Amino acid sequence: xxxxxxxxxxxxxxxxxxxxxxxxxxxxxxxxxxxxxxxxxxxxxxxxxxxxxxxxxxxxxxxxxxxxxxxxxxxxxxxxxxxxxxxxxxxxxxxxxxxxxxxxxxxxxxxxxxxxxxxxxxxxxxxxxxxxxxxxxxxxxxxxxxxxxxxxxxxxxxxxxxxxxxxxxxxxxxxxxxxxxxxxxxxxxxxxxxxxxxxxxxxxxxxxxxxxxxxxxxxxxxxxxxxxxxxxxxxxxxxxxxxxxxxxxxxxxxxxxxxxx
Numbered sequence: 001x002x003x004x005x006x007x008x009x010x011x012x013x014x015x016x017x018x019x020x021x022x023x024x025x026x027x028x029x030x031x032x033x034x035x036x037x038x039x040x041x042x043x044x045x046x047x048x049x050x051x052x053x054x055x056x057x058x059x060x061x062x063x064x065x066x067x068x069x070x071x072x073x074x075x076x077x078x079x080x081x082x083x084x085x086x087x088x089x090x091x092x093x094x095x096x097x098x099x100x101x102x103x104x105x106x107x108x109x110x111x112x113x114x115x116x117x118x119x120x121x122x123x124x125x126x127x128x129x130x131x132x133x134x135x136x137x138x139x140x141x142x143x144x145x146x147x148x149x150x151x152x153x154x155x156x157x158x159x160x161x162x163x164x165x166x167x168x169x170x171x172x173x174x175x176x177x178x179x180x181x182x183x184x185x186x187x188x189x190x191x192x193x194x195x196x197x198x199x200x201x202x203x204x205x206x207x208x209x210x211x212x213x214x215x216x217x218x219x220x221x222x223x224x225x226x227x228x229x230x231x232x233x234x235x236x237x238x239x240x241x242x243x244x245x246x247x248x249x250x251x252x253x254x255x256x257x258x259x260x261x
Contacts, residue, residue: 007050050077052076053118055125056128057129058084058088058129062129064155084101085103085106088105093194118148121150124153127158142210144256155178155179163183173228176217179219214230
């Protein structure tokens with residue numbers, strides 16, 4: 001049996017004061033969150049505190065890449081690039097003037113165009129709104145990002161790619177997989193070739209992480225489970241209450257929060 005250390009984030013609680021929703025965290029968790037947020041300073045220029053690339057967005061799906069990009073900006077990143085198809089670009093641009101939108105994903109030279117930007121990016125997110133068109137689903141984007149040692153978050157239809165070809169990301173420790181329960185089930189079946197134990201998701205997520213070479217896996221749900229398959233204080237986070245997302249860009253991650261429904 002694999003030992004698991006659980007960190008119960010029960011300190012994350014809702015309270016209503018004067019009609020406004022706020023949150024409380026204990027000092028340890030708040031300090032940990034603050035360390036991930038770049039401090040505001042006049043000594044830096046735009047772009048030094050995070051340049052994020054979102055690979056996704058097609059005619060049918062424009063919301064997911066927008067939310068991925070705008071969320072990065074709201075928690076402190078400076079620039080967010082969205083690499084999407086031509087049809088999706090005007091819609092995504094209309095959502096926010098803050099996003100840099102590249103309508104190139106359905107071009108024949110899409111990989112070459114994206115590769116030009118990779119040296120400028122600090123991390124990439126592959127999958128939100130990507131769709132499953134074989135012309136758009138390009139594993140080479142992940143491979144090129146790995147070659148440059150760029151952290152990669154894989155979500156949504158990016159996980160479909162991983163299900164088909166697990167080796168493209170297996171063992172790359174600068175990657176994070178973020179499946180929901182259905183995506184997780186497909187990944188589990190592809191890697192472990194058998195039904196998972198639905199009564200013990202902690203153990204199942206740990207098994208998948210180990211099978212992927214101890215990648216960080218975030219199983220999203222009522223309780224978000226996060227593990228890299230190893231024992232340790234932060235191997236597991238279990239969020240006991242609602243998940244939250246910041247509603248404005250600021251140096252303090254708890255300045256203003258809004259419940260995700």
